[in-house]
Amino acid sequence: MAVVFDRPHALVDIPMHYCPGCTHGIAHRLVAEALDELGIEGRTVGISSVGCSYNNYFYFNCDMIQAPHGRAPAVATGVKRSLPDSIVFTYQGDGDLAAIGTAEIVHAAARGENITVIFINNTIYGMTSGQMAPTTLLNQVTTTTPYGRDPKLHGNPIRVCEMLSTLKGPAYIERVSLHDIKHIKKAKEAVRKAFKVQMAGKGFSLVEILSTCPTNWGMNPLEALDRVKNEMIEYYPLGVFAGEDLEV
Amino acid sequence: MGERLLMKGNEVIAEAAIRAGCRHYFGYPITPQTEIAHYMAKKMPKVGGVFLQAESEVAAINMVYGAASAGKRVMTSSSSPGISLKQEGISYASGSQLPAVVVNIMRGGPGLGGIQPSQSDYFQATKGGGHGDYHMIVLAPSSVQELYELTVDAFNLADQYRMVAMILGDGVLGQMMEVVNFRDEEPIVETDKSWCACGHGMKREHNTITSIHLDPAVLEQWNINLQNKYKTICEKEQRYEIYKCDDAEIIIVAYGSVARIAKNVVQVAREEGIKVGLLRPITLWPFPVKAFEQVMDRAKAFLTVEMSSGQMLEDVMLAVNGRKPVYFTGRMGGMIPRVDDVMAKIKEIMAG
Numbered sequence: 001m002a003v004v005f006d007r008p009h010a011l012v013d014i015p016m017h018y019c020p021g022c023t024h025g026i027a028h029r030l031v032a033e034a035l036d037e038l039g040i041e042g043r044t045v046g047i048s049s050v051g052c053s054y055n056n057y058f059y060f061n062c063d064m065i066q067a068p069h070g071r072a073p074a075v076a077t078g079v080k081r082s083l084p085d086s087i088v089f090t091y092q093g094d095g096d097l098a099a100i101g102t103a104e105i106v107h108a109a110a111r112g113e114n115i116t117v118i119f120i121n122n123t124i125y126g127m128t129s130g131q132m133a134p135t136t137l138l139n140q141v142t143t144t145t146p147y148g149r150d151p152k153l154h155g156n157p158i159r160v161c162e163m164l165s166t167l168k169g170p171a172y173i174e175r176v177s178l179h180d181i182k183h184i185k186k187a188k189e190a191v192r193k194a195f196k197v198q199m200a201g202k203g204f205s206l207v208e209i210l211s212t213c214p215t216n217w218g219m220n221p222l223e224a225l226d227r228v229k230n231e232m233i234e235y236y237p238l239g240v241f242a243g244e245d246l247e248v
Numbered sequence: 249m250g251e252r253l254l255m256k257g258n259e260v261i262a263e264a265a266i267r268a269g270c271r272h273y274f275g276y277p278i279t280p281q282t283e284i285a286h287y288m289a290k291k292m293p294k295v296g297g298v299f300l301q302a303e304s305e306v307a308a309i310n311m312v313y314g315a316a317s318a319g320k321r322v323m324t325s326s327s328s329p330g331i332s333l334k335q336e337g338i339s340y341a342s343g344s345q346l347p348a349v350v351v352n353i354m355r356g357g358p359g360l361g362g363i364q365p366s367q368s369d370y371f372q373a374t375k376g377g378g379h380g381d382y383h384m385i386v387l388a389p390s391s392v393q394e395l396y397e398l399t400v401d402a403f404n405l406a407d408q409y410r411m412v413a414m415i416l417g418d419g420v421l422g423q424m425m426e427v428v429n430f431r432d433e434e435p436i437v438e439t440d441k442s443w444c445a446c447g448h449g450m451k452r453e454h455n456t457i458t459s460i461h462l463d464p465a466v467l468e469q470w471n472i473n474l475q476n477k478y479k480t481i482c483e484k485e486q487r488y489e490i491y492k493c494d495d496a497e498i499i500i501v502a503y504g505s506v507a508r509i510a511k512n513v514v515q516v517a518r519e520e521g522i523k524v525g526l527l528r529p530i531t532l533w534p535f536p537v538k539a540f541e542q543v544m545d546r547a548k549a550f551l552t553v554e555m556s557s558g559q560m561l562e563d564v565m566l567a568v569n570g571r572k573p574v575y576f577t578g579r580m581g582g583m584i585p586r587v588d589d590v591m592a593k594i595k596e597i598m599a600g
Binding site: 044047048054057060061062063064065067071074079080083104107 | 303306308310312315317319445446447454455456457
């Protein structure tokens with residue numbers, strides 16, 4: 001019988017620890033499919049960060065390094081500068097990348113570091129149980145904004161793609177979403193393109209993936225997908241922010 | 249015969265690293281060690297190496313973390329306030345058992361302090377400056393020649409034990425110029441790096457570099473393994489110099505540039521008929537407790553001299569363990585103890 005659907009080789013065959021309805025699993029699969037299809041698993045080094053995906057080194061079959069909170073782009077820089085022929089990616093959440101790791105991501109992007117960043121934006125801290133993230137939307141209730149995010153008290157959410165695209169370093173930046181099949185397919189193309197940009201030596205690539213956190217949003221999985229579609233995309237518009245015409 | 253050159257301490261550290269096979273340096277400017285970065289910026293491109301000025305000390309140590317994970321000989325350097333910023337990365341590297349060399353050319357603190365020489369980071373270096381139960385191997389050179397030799401050794405020890413090795417110098421050593429005799433070839437110890445994260449080439453299971461173990465039983469065992477490694481190092485790697493202690497009644501304990509002053513004190517005291525010797529720790533961790541056993545019987549007292557409020561003093565007291573009196577004199581904030589200061593203290597001890 002012909003196999004029409006299978007687990008990517010780059011994804012280890014063990015159960016994941018993520019909550020029901022969390023889109024980390026889909027994002028992992030998209031990365032693993034890209035590694036398989038581009039034939040780069042054997043020369044890829046992935047950098048896990050701090051947050052719910054801290055131990056995704058159990059899930060990815062390539063060599064993996066667990067980095068301190070926010071420092072994944074610096075660790076990735078160290079690896080890439082040591083092994084220029086390797087493919088290096090970081091997998092970071094919004095707290096990791098856009099709060100504690102802001103300096104590292106901005107400077108890795110500014111240097112045009114030839115790495116790929118998979119940036120999961122779910123507008124909340126998942127692992128530590130639902131605190132405000134730099135990407136938390138205005139009025140969003142979290143455990144540290146129990147009366148809703150108030151710009152006067154907590155500032156405004158950061159749009160990472162827009163901010164980084166003001167720099168000259170990034171070769172490719174795109175924001176995608178995982179709220180339905182059509183958008184998952186687009187996300188897959190973006191992840192593939194990001195790795196291809198790195199393979200071609202074009203420089204820094206980042207894909208921001210709008211994701212869910214049903215547990216800390218207090219929603220069921222379907223409500224969570226609807227929130228991405230109806231609330232998040234309005235503030236975080238999908239599209240290419242750098243490298244639209246880049247052919248790889 | 250190798251080359252014989254007059255060089256500045258900081259530049260010698262950089263040259264020694266390159267000779268030891270280090271081709272990756274990540275740093276951030278801070279006085280009084282920045283010449284290391286200048287030298288690396290000039291030399292690394294000529295030897296096919298990487299020099300990268302990071303956006304912060306935090307980023308620099310994490311770039312070190314990445315390069316070490318990839319199996320490369322790698323170094324960063326800084327001075328006291330910058331070393332504080334690197335503690336997170338040092339703790340992670342220690343937890344993940346990564347070999348790396350970190351140089352601290354100490355200046356006065358706390359806070360931004362000053363830029364003059366100091367030894368006030370002894371506790372931070374030897375007791376684990378970051379979180380968790382870990383140690384670094386800490387080497388304390390006392391001359392520019394030793395900056396060269398111990399930097400090469402630091403890379404070997406780091407690789408051999410898969411841990412962070414620190415060169416702990418001070419502003420005097422970093423800035424002074426002395427003649428260095430270079431070897432034609434360095435004694436580079438090759439070690440197995442099959443653990444590294446460098447791409448498995450579809451030929452082996454994937455490697456993981458990590459310091460997190462959420463199961464407490466697993467984390468405890470991980471810690472026990474680290475402690476066993478540290479025990480071996482304490483047994484095998486203590487280094488020290490014993491200078492004119494055969495007949496000495498008062499033994500000065502001093503390291504780094506202060507040990508040079510102490511040697512002058514030994515000379516001056518002996519001219520005055522006072523039998524003084526010097527015990528100079530070269531490894532600050534592991535602390536050379538064995539050296540104390542060699543001089544304990546004859547010594548009447550120990551005098552610790554430091555450019556701090558008395559930090560190594562605590563390790564000296566532990567090594568002596570109440571068997572003889574232990575005294576202290578020192579200066580802080582970038583002030584350097586003078587021979588006269590130490591002589592005055594010796595006379596005070598002699599007078600009882």
